[in-house]
Amino acid sequence: MALGWKTIIEGVNPEVVAEIGDDVVIIRHNAVPTNGADGTGAGVAGPGSLVITTLGGLYINTGSKESPAWSSLMPGEAPE
Numbered sequence: 379m380a381l382g383w384k385t386i387i388e389g390v391n392p393e394v395v396a397e398i399g400d401d402v403v404i405i406r407h408n409a410v411p412t413n414g415a416d417g418t419g420a421g422v423a424g425p426g427s428l429v430i431t432t433l434g435g436l437y438i439n440t441g442s443k444e445s446p447a448w449s450s451l452m453p454g455e456a457p458e
Contacts, residue, residue: 405429411448
């Protein structure tokens with residue numbers, strides 16, 4: 379994917395909507411992100427990547443690209 383915002387949003391969940399560089403992406407999702415090798419953004423979202431949920435949540439990957447660990451940036455929320 380080219381750096382920058384996607385020009386076509388496909389409406390799938392989760393969906394990468396922007397590629398920042400160095401494996402940092404912004405993902406839109408309709409659910410709380412899940413951690414681990416089979417979790418949200420695994421293999422795509424490097425450390426520092428963000429998930430913005432349609433539920434009003436904001437999460438940052440504090441794990442690795444291979445096994446994301448999503449930490450909430452909003453008070454009172456935690457990943458599943």
